[in-house]
Amino acid sequence: MGLKRRHLIGLEDATHEEIETYLNTAESFKTIFDRKIKKVPALRGRTVVNLFFENSTRTRTSFELAAKRLSADVINFSVSTSSVAKGETLIDTARTIEALESDMIVVRHSCSGVPLLLSKTLKSGIVNAGDGMHEHPTQGLLDLFTIREKKKKIKGLKIVMVGDIAHSRVARSNIYGMTKMGADLTLVAPPTLLPKDIDKLGVKVSHDLRDAVKGADVVYMLRIQLERQKRNLFPSIREFSVLYGMDEEKLKLANKGALVMHPGPMNRGVEISSEVADSEQSVINEQVTNGIAVRMAVLYLLAGGETNEIATLSGQGN
Amino acid sequence: MKLLLSAGRVIDPVNKINAVLDILIENGKIVKVAKDIKEKNAKVVDLKGKVVVPGLIDMHVHLREPGFEYKENIASGVRSAVAGGFTSVACMPNTEPVMDNTAVVEYVISKGKKANLANVYPIAAVSKGAKGEEISDIGMLLKSGAVALTDDAAPLMNAEVMRRAFEYIKQFKAPIITHCEDKNMTLDGVMNESFNSTVLGLRGMASVAESFMVYRNIAIANYMGAAVHIAHVSCKESVEVIRWAKKQKMPVTAETAPHYFTLTDDEVKTYDTNTKMNPPLRGAEDVKAIKAGLKDGTLDCIASDHAPHGRIDKELEYNYAAFGIVGLETMVALTLTELVDKKILTLEQFVEKLSVMPAKILGLNKGSLSVGADADITVLDLEKEYKVDISKFESKSKNSPFNGRAVKGAAYMTIVGGEIKMKEGEIL
Numbered sequence: 001m002g003l004k005r006r007h008l009i010g011l012e013d014a015t016h017e018e019i020e021t022y023l024n025t026a027e028s029f030k031t032i033f034d035r036k037i038k039k040v041p042a043l044r045g046r047t048v049v050n051l052f053f054e055n056s057t058r059t060r061t062s063f064e065l066a067a068k069r070l071s072a073d074v075i076n077f078s079v080s081t082s083s084v085a086k087g088e089t090l091i092d093t094a095r096t097i098e099a100l101e102s103d104m105i106v107v108r109h110s111c112s113g114v115p116l117l118l119s120k121t122l123k124s125g126i127v128n129a130g131d132g133m134h135e136h137p138t139q140g141l142l143d144l145f146t147i148r149e150k151k152k153k154i155k156g157l158k159i160v161m162v163g164d165i166a167h168s169r170v171a172r173s174n175i176y177g178m179t180k181m182g183a184d185l186t187l188v189a190p191p192t193l194l195p196k197d198i199d200k201l202g203v204k205v206s207h208d209l210r211d212a213v214k215g216a217d218v219v220y221m222l223r224i225q226l227e228r229q230k231r232n233l234f235p236s237i238r239e240f241s242v243l244y245g246m247d248e249e250k251l252k253l254a255n256k257g258a259l260v261m262h263p264g265p266m267n268r269g270v271e272i273s274s275e276v277a278d279s280e281q282s283v284i285n286e287q288v289t290n291g292i293a294v295r296m297a298v299l300y301l302l303a304g305g306e307t308n309e310i311a312t313l314s315g316q317g318n
Numbered sequence: 319m320k321l322l323l324s325a326g327r328v329i330d331p332v333n334k335i336n337a338v339l340d341i342l343i344e345n346g347k348i349v350k351v352a353k354d355i356k357e358k359n360a361k362v363v364d365l366k367g368k369v370v371v372p373g374l375i376d377m378h379v380h381l382r383e384p385g386f387e388y389k390e391n392i393a394s395g396v397r398s399a400v401a402g403g404f405t406s407v408a409c410m411p412n413t414e415p416v417m418d419n420t421a422v423v424e425y426v427i428s429k430g431k432k433a434n435l436a437n438v439y440p441i442a443a444v445s446k447g448a449k450g451e452e453i454s455d456i457g458m459l460l461k462s463g464a465v466a467l468t469d470d471a472a473p474l475m476n477a478e479v480m481r482r483a484f485e486y487i488k489q490f491k492a493p494i495i496t497h498c499e500d501k502n503m504t505l506d507g508v509m510n511e512s513f514n515s516t517v518l519g520l521r522g523m524a525s526v527a528e529s530f531m532v533y534r535n536i537a538i539a540n541y542m543g544a545a546v547h548i549a550h551v552s553c554k555e556s557v558e559v560i561r562w563a564k565k566q567k568m569p570v571t572a573e574t575a576p577h578y579f580t581l582t583d584d585e586v587k588t589y590d591t592n593t594k595m596n597p598p599l600r601g602a603e604d605v606k607a608i609k610a611g612l613k614d615g616t617l618d619c620i621a622s623d624h625a626p627h628g629r630i631d632k633e634l635e636y637n638y639a640a641f642g643i644v645g646l647e648t649m650v651a652l653t654l655t656e657l658v659d660k661k662i663l664t665l666e667q668f669v670e671k672l673s674v675m676p677a678k679i680l681g682l683n684k685g686s687l688s689v690g691a692d693a694d695i696t697v698l699d700l701e702k703e704y705k706v707d708i709s710k711f712e713s714k715s716k717n718s719p720f721n722g723r724a725v726k727g728a729a730y731m732t733i734v735g736g737e738i739k740m741k742e743g744e745i746l
Binding site (some may be wrong): 134169172198271 | 470
């Protein structure tokens with residue numbers, strides 16, 4: 001099984017079948033992690049550029065490790081000032097990067113739409129590593145992977161996602177991914193942190209965390225940017241924490257063994273209490289590990305790889 | 319030099335004319351409008367099958383000079399105007415320096431005269447430095463040739479300043495043109511707030527931030543008994559407010575732009591920065607309301623909001639790209655295609671929206687083909703079918719979302735002051 005696409009911009013247009021392919025491929029790659037030599041020659045001779053317009057050590061490191069485990073050459077390129085400030089256009093900047101003869105470009109940007117624009121202009125395959133408030137598809141996939149690994153299924157699970165949906169690219173990618181995989185998804189947030197007409201995406205919406213969390217199989221907490229308070233999106237950190245923070249008492253209302261997830265970094269004591277973050281139910285660290293396997297799968301598949309060839313690859317060691 | 323426009327279908331709503339007639343022009347004025355004029359010494363232009371209307375006026379353009387000549391200057395702006403069929407344009411004051419003083423007004427007028435294509439009428443800033451704090455020298459600006467005042471460069475957020483501006487301008491009988499937007503509500507917004515903004519992850523600008531400012535500005539103008547003209551109406555609620563205000567006989571007029579009756583915010587899905595303008599493209603219901611508002615007269619005119627930008631302004635992240643699109647060379651075609659050909663407006667209404675009303679609002683002695691009037695005349699070819707091609711624009715800038723769009727109808731000839739300035743796309 002392979003993919004027909006060269007770019008991963010978002011999960012909005014991904015099919016159920018494609019998502020299965022990503023997850024199955026990631027599963028195969030994850031088996032390598034237990035070996036002494038955690039490397040396969042799948043992308044030997046290819047160049048992956050991590051083009052980060054926005055600082056993110058976690059995501060960049062995860063992509064870097066994924067590409068290295070596939071034996072690709074990796075270049076990290078951080079662009080701290082905007083193109084405008086330098087007197088050139090975004091397209092100028094991107095063309096300069098591509099002149100390094102990259103095969104794939106992993107793009108992170110604080111502005112929505114940049115990966116899509118680059119995919120239309122450049123020859124390289126584009127992987128979206130998070131764009132503005134739009135999408136963060138590899139985060140969505142690694143979350144699905146983690147849920148499937150722990151719960152052995154996604155279809156029919158009751159998932160609640162809590163917090164700043166409005167500004168979250170993680171939320172958007174997960175909404176597409178989870179609903180396409182048949183989960184029953186409820187978003188919990190104050191109206192000020194829900195974007196317009198979000199219910200049209202096939203999710204339920206609630207403003208009552210205690211009520212929504214009842215019977216949940218997965219509790220997904222989003223990071224709240226503390227500066228949102230200054231724009232009156234919630235009255236105080238304290239009120240947000242009381243109404244929309246996850247603590248042990250609220251977690252008890254969920255199903256026994258419900259997973260607690262968070263894309264990181266956490267604000268301990270704000271959206272999630274330390275007790276919950278460090279509990280047995282928390283899979284937050286596993287999400288990070290799974291991120292590498294999922295990103296390996298994404299790079300491999302977009303480069304034209306086939307899932308059923310991985311066994312042969314990993315047999316070769318390196 | 320006499321010019322005889324022969325056998326075109328003449329449409330002049332002011333004089334209630336809609337017939338195949340000849341027009342004789344002498345010394346820049348219309349001297350005769352009649353059937354089969356015989357005139358030996360005139361240059362005859364055969365306009366059989368064409369439509370002859372009073373010169374079109376675009377009352378909302380940005381010519382960028384002084385200050386941003388890489389986007390457009392007055393010379394290129396008026397080339398774009400006559401190419402698009404416009405005999406007159408009124409230009410906005412968000413130049414550098416801001417057109418809030420008589421020196422810039424006079425500079426713009428002199429550049430317009432020197433370019434000698436379309437007439438150029440400056441609209442000056444209603445507040446000093448367009449800062450919205452103190453009213454500008456309104457009397458002197460009008461005396462130096464400004465035809466109106468506006469806060470288009472930066473909406474007047476302070477209602478007290480707005481009140482004083484309306485109160486003060488009453489003595490001069492000129493309108494204030496307002497860009498209705500509550501800047502606090504639209505902070506960092508780049509597109510219409512809608513399901514599309516949710517999916518695209520772009521910060522929205524709610525239509526209510528426009529419509530309640532439309533109400534505020536009409537209410538203040540009405541209280542003061544001064545005329546207000548609402549610029550580029552984009553949403554349903556604004557149309558409803560204006561319709562209501564007109565029923566109450568409040569002193570309001572309003573314009574919209576072709577993109578607001580042609581496109582919706584679905585266009586933003588590509589993140590093409592040529593879909594970014596302010597006010598933003600709205601939803602299908604809004605497009606419907608704009609068309610209804612044009613049809614029933616709630617919206618008096620159509621203006622392009624011609625806003626040229628260079629590649630450095632547009633080939634950027636959607637968030638960082640400049641607002642605005644060029645429009646002088648697509649407005650006639652889009653209006654004919656979307657409104658006249660689809661029977662939403664009659665040709666008479668087309669002339670009212672693009673000539674009669676802009677002239678009336680700005681106090682210009684234009685907008686008709688009366689004997690004695692300036693010979694500003696636009697000739698239309700209603701049958702021409704083609705695709706918009708930005709590479710053929712006379713404007714310095716090519717930032718249009720309409721490239722490649724199929725349209726029907728074009729300006730065939732532009733005559734300003736009795737001189738043919740454009741014929742079949744060629745500037746003379």
